[in-house]
Amino acid sequence: MASNVFVMGLNDFNLAKLQRIHGAEDINFHGVIDPAAVYDTEEFDIPAMLREAEDRIAGFDGKVDAIIGYMDFPVSTMLPLLSRRFGTRNASLQSLLKCEHKYWSRVTQREVVPDCIPNFTCFDPFDDGALAKLGDAGLYFPFFVKPIKSSGSRLGFRIDSPEDFEHAVGKLRAEIGLISEPFNYVLEQAELPEEIRAVDGGFCMAEEIIGGHQCTVEGYVHEGEVVPYAVVDSVRYPQVLSFFYYLYPSKLPARIQRKMNELTRKVMSHIGYDNAAFNIEFFWDEVQDRIWLLEINTRIAQAHCDLFEKVDGVSHHQVTVDVALGRKPRMVSGEGEYALAADFFHRVFLGDGRVARVPTAEEIAGVEQAMPGTIVRPNVQKGMMLSDLPEQDSYSFAVAQIYMGAKNRSTLLRNYERVLKKLPFEFDEIIP
Structure with a gap:
């Protein structure tokens, strides 16, 4: 019998990719939540979206084999809750939040790979004395600020002066509620350490500036085994923070890629993340020959799907689906039309x-x-x-x-x- 896989925010572009993975002829893909509700808005009513998804899945007349997604917030944070409700495979909510709650993630990373983590702290953007407190924590210009929960580079700012900080805080105060309110609902569903619970979605991160050649390690965890399987380069426009293009395969030296894979296995094992795909963004500072860990995402990077299909012959949706169905992923290498x-x-x-x-x-x-x-x-x-x-x-x-x-x-x-x-x-x- 065909497996039934429910996909949060499924659109036509990604459905076409999914229907070309190995074994797709034996899978029925079912969309859950209108794509516009997660793509075309910045306002997310998480309780209402969960109710809609639960009603859709519970009303299905057949077996529910997997519930998956390929989007960042809010999809990524809803998946563990839905999987817990329907008994499907996914990472636990606590392990997912150890990746997506930026402060908790940094604290956890520092426990195992401290040499790869910049100086960081959290702050309340509504605190008029926040800038002075950052100095007390050892953070001086320049530094970078972003919300505790962010997606992409939204509300992220490089700070070179008090005027930059004032501008960033103004934007954060005006817009952070769009992220903090739905993210706080998710935090309420998890058991959190008291020191982490005190840093809710309304807080921000401040971090020492790191940089170099940026890339993303795509990976998955299947039955406790952490498997990094590809590295994709992230190239920015000159002199700005905006991404220009993603390039696959990576042009980084093989020894650097091996080291990043080693760090990936160490961090994800320590977090306890299991039965789901992920990716980790790194910098390689070529001058210092130093690797920095930027952040962890609890999903495949959907922007990379077409790259894998062109080079390897199959999208890495393959990984998401196989892991969710309890299979070791059947990724291939170099079987696509392009180098x-x-x-x-x-x-x-x-x-x-x-x-x-x-x-x-x-x-x-x-x-x-x-x-x-x-x-x-x-x-x-x-x-x-x-x-x-x-x-x-x-x-x-x-x-x-x-x-x-x-x-x-x-x-x-x-x-x-x-x-x-x-x-x-x-x-x-x-x-x-």
Whole structure:
């Protein structure tokens, strides 16, 4: 009999990837929660979403074999609660929160890999004396701030001066409630140490600046075995924090990748995370030959799905599904059409603006046909304000994602520039 796998926020793009994994012919994929409720908004009513998901799954006339997702907050934090309700496989809520609660995660990481962790502390953005207290904790300019629970680079700021801190705190005070209120509901469902419970979703992290070559180690834990299986490079735009593209396979030295894999196994084993996929973001400081651990995500990186399909022949949705069904993942290597692949973020660096022109479906289809392996996914529609885009970093707006495969990186970058010339976006009412 076919297995029934329920997918939170399932959209057409990812359904197509799922239907091409090994064994998909014996799996029925069922969507749970409208994709727009997790993609196109920044307001999340977690109790209502859980009730909707529970009603949908409980009303299914058949066996529930797995409940999965590939999204960050709020999907990732709801999965353990739903799995506990329906008896499906997933990481425990406590182990997941040891990754997603940024302060608890840093405290836990420091216990096993202290040399890879920057100086850090937490602070209340509504405390007028917060900046002085950061100094008392040994954090001085420059440093980085972000919410205790964040997704992507949302509400993350580099702080070089008191004026920068004042600006960041103003934004955090205005918007952190969108994250803290739903995240606090999840925290209430878990048994937390008192020192962690006191640092709820309304708090922020402040960390020493770290940097270098950034990458992501994709991995999973199956029956207690931690398996890192791939490294993807994360390339930023020059002089800013915004991501330019993800590149797979990684160009980092093999010895650095092996060391990152070793650190990954040590950290995830210590956390007690099991029966789920994850990824860990690292920096390699080439000058000091030092590895920094940036953060842990309790899911596959969905932005990498097309990269794996192009290079290895199958998306790493394979990992999520296999682990959730109790199988050792059947990932392959190098069986795709391309030697390497990238996911480009076409960004505009504006304060705000209205979208005056988006490439037409015919223009996009023409580019995709002329350049095999190219997929163009606009994130905006004509007439919308850029500030209406959800889940953006603090410095730019990603107006499109462009997936491409090639034989080498120079060809990838050259083809990307060709795509931009053929598919112009235009804006008016621009705020610098």
